[in-house]
Amino acid sequence: MYKFTKDCMTGIESIDKEHEQLFKIINEAQALLEEQAVDVKTVKSIVAHLVDYAAEHFAHEEAYMESINDPELMRQKKEHTDFANKVKSVDFDNMTDEESRKELAELVKFLAKWLYHHILGSDIMIGKLEPVVHKTQDSKKAENVSTAKKGMFEFTDEYKTDIDFVDAEHKKLFEIIERTYEVINDYYLHDKYDHIVSIINELKDYTKLHFKDEEEYMEKIGYEGLAAQKLAHESFVDRLTGINMEEVDDGQQEYLFELIDYLLEWLKNHILKMDKQIPAK
Numbered sequence: 001m002y003k004f005t006k007d008c009m010t011g012i013e014s015i016d017k018e019h020e021q022l023f024k025i026i027n028e029a030q031a032l033l034e035e036q037a038v039d040v041k042t043v044k045s046i047v048a049h050l051v052d053y054a055a056e057h058f059a060h061e062e063a064y065m066e067s068i069n070d071p072e073l074m075r076q077k078k079e080h081t082d083f084a085n086k087v088k089s090v091d092f093d094n095m096t097d098e099e100s101r102k103e104l105a106e107l108v109k110f111l112a113k114w115l116y117h118h119i120l121g122s123d124i125m126i127g128k129l130e131p132v133v134h135k136t137q138d139s140k141k142a143e144n145v146s147t148a149k150k151g152m153f154e155f156t157d158e159y160k161t162d163i164d165f166v167d168a169e170h171k172k173l174f175e176i177i178e179r180t181y182e183v184i185n186d187y188y189l190h191d192k193y194d195h196i197v198s199i200i201n202e203l204k205d206y207t208k209l210h211f212k213d214e215e216e217y218m219e220k221i222g223y224e225g226l227a228a229q230k231l232a233h234e235s236f237v238d239r240l241t242g243i244n245m246e247e248v249d250d251g252q253q254e255y256l257f258e259l260i261d262y263l264l265e266w267l268k269n270h271i272l273k274m275d276k277q278i279p280a281k
Contacts, residue, residue: 001027001030001031002023002026002027002030002112002115002116003023004019004020004023005228006273007120007225007228007232007273007274008116008119008120008124010119010123010124010126010127011127012064012126012127014060014064015057015060015061015064015123015126018053018056018057018060018061019057019115019119019123021053021057022050022053022054022057022115023112023115025046025049025050025053026050026108026111026112026115028046029046029050029104029108030108032046033101033104033105033108036101038097038100038101038104039097039100040092040093040095040096040097040100043092043100043101043103043104044092044100046104047087047090047092047104047107050087050111051084051087051088054080054083054084054087055084058080058083058084061076061080061123061126062076062077062080064126065126068127070126070127070129071129071258071261071262072122072125072126072129072262075122076122076123079118079122083111083114083118086110086114087107087111090103090107113231116228116231117231117234117235117238118235120228120231120232120235121232121234121235121236121238121239121266122235124266124269124273125262125265125266125269128265128269129258129261129262129265152264153174153175153177153178153181153264154174155167155170155171155174155175158272159268159271159272161271161275161276161278161280162280163217163278163280165213165217166213166214166217166275166278169206169209169210169213169214170210170267170271170275172206172210173203173206173207173210173267174264174267176199176202176203176206177203177260177263177264177267179199180196180199180200180203180260181260183195183196183199184196184256184257184260196256197245200240200243203240203263204237204240204241207236207237207240208237211233211236211237214229214233214275214278215229215230215233217278218278221279221281223278223279225274225277225278228274229274232270232274236263236266236267236270239262239263239266240263243259
């Protein structure tokens with residue numbers, strides 16, 4: 001069975017309840033598969049129920065995000081559409097009972113992984129991102145904004161896990177993200193593209209190294225939260241690899257500031273909610 005764990009809690013009661021219900025629907029489908037109590041008619045009913053409930057949930061979630069001007073709304077809408085299209089793409093009408101069972105089993109695996117991945121990578125950040133900092137023509141104002149933001153990147157004791165190598169690597173990630181922000185915010189630096197690309201590539205490489213080290217440690221100590229950690233890590237890496245360098249090249253400050261805000265806040269949230277649960281041994 002697929003568990004709705006504390007790692008998946010967004011802190012928004014209505015969204016968490018609906019996520020829990022989605023897990024329940026997926027688990028009910030899994031239970032029927034294990035009992036071999038599935039024919040084409042049953043499969044179609046299960047999938048129709050899932051499609052309807054997911055659509056209702058996505059509408060509620062998007063409305064909430066719109067109400068708080070969440071900068072991730074458009075990305076969320078795309079992910080929701082991809083989910084719906086995947087579920088609707090399977091045509092059970094011309095399948096035998098056996099074929100429909102196999103297809104449903106594959107669909108359940110996909111949906112469970114997608115849901116974990118989506119919650120840990122996207123939904124967990126709803127309401128946690130700051131408004132976009134727009135470029136200003138006033139250099140003094142820009143300097144003040146930069147100074148105000150400086151404290152965001154400080155790796156304080158709050159983020160320490162007491163696992164020395166993990167803390168050292170987290171601190172390094174904070175520093176790389178800060179350097180990215182400083183380059184973006186340097187209004188006297190012309191043609192920033194090469195600098196930004198270099199730092200983002202460094203961030204991608206170091207993030208993958210850190211996650212590998214962290215996962216190896218968790219596996220070594222037999223940590224039960226390893227599977228959830230891997231899914232969370234995958235979602236963050238996907239976001240990094242999905243960075244649109246064309247938008248960076250176009251000099252879209254808003255895109256870059258939103259990206260930095262997401263990366264930093266995701267990392268902070270992940271450390272506080274998940275990494276600090278890892279035992280130090």
